[in-house]
Amino acid sequence: MTNGWNDIKNADLILVMGGNPAENHPCGFKWAIKARQEKGTKIICVDPRFNRTAAVSDIFLQIRPGSDLAFMGGLINYVLQNKKYNEEYIKHFTNAAYIVKDTYNFDPQTGLFSGYDPEKRKYDQSLWGYELDEKGMAKKDMTLEHP
Known part of the structure; x- marks a missing residue:
């Protein structure tokens, strides 16, 4: 368990x-x-x-x-x-409100995420992650409306 x-x-x-x-x-x-x-x-x-x-x-x-x-x-x-x-729980105790970097995306045609290098057969994971504020903390959208 x-x-x-x-x-x-x-x-x-x-x-x-x-x-x-x-x-x-x-x-x-x-x-x-x-x-x-x-x-x-x-x-x-x-x-x-x-x-x-x-x-x-x-x-x-x-x-x-x-x-x-x-x-x-x-x-x-x-x-x-x-x-x-439970929206309040999700906002305050999960990462659902964190804003994901604009460089992160998914291509439904290929099934691949951004940053894939077909020659190396690896991802550049630096394109993934959260937008950070001036203190280096993940930015949040507490309305959960950010795309």
Whole structure:
């Protein structure tokens, strides 16, 4: 399990995907069970296999092997399109408000990011990153409207 115990025990919803913490990490998964018992936390398990985590989950979503990326893409799209996220948390505790350099882009035709050198088969990553202020800190757009 990659989340800290405090995050797990205070979560409203726990999404377990591609793992089986009920069997493989019972010391950590006990916090998910405790959160369910004490505050009604919902547990969703997404996996091709019905495993012990699926057995104790509120919802088991059985997906085909290899379809994880499509599932997550759809989930992310739904969350963004329907504003099902905590905007204040995102603004203050993630890098979502950071302004990305104008030199960073993606070409959907080739599937390549800016800075790719086909001869070296490497990227110039100096083109990537955030715009910086005079103190060297990442600039932020707290409206989340900057392209």
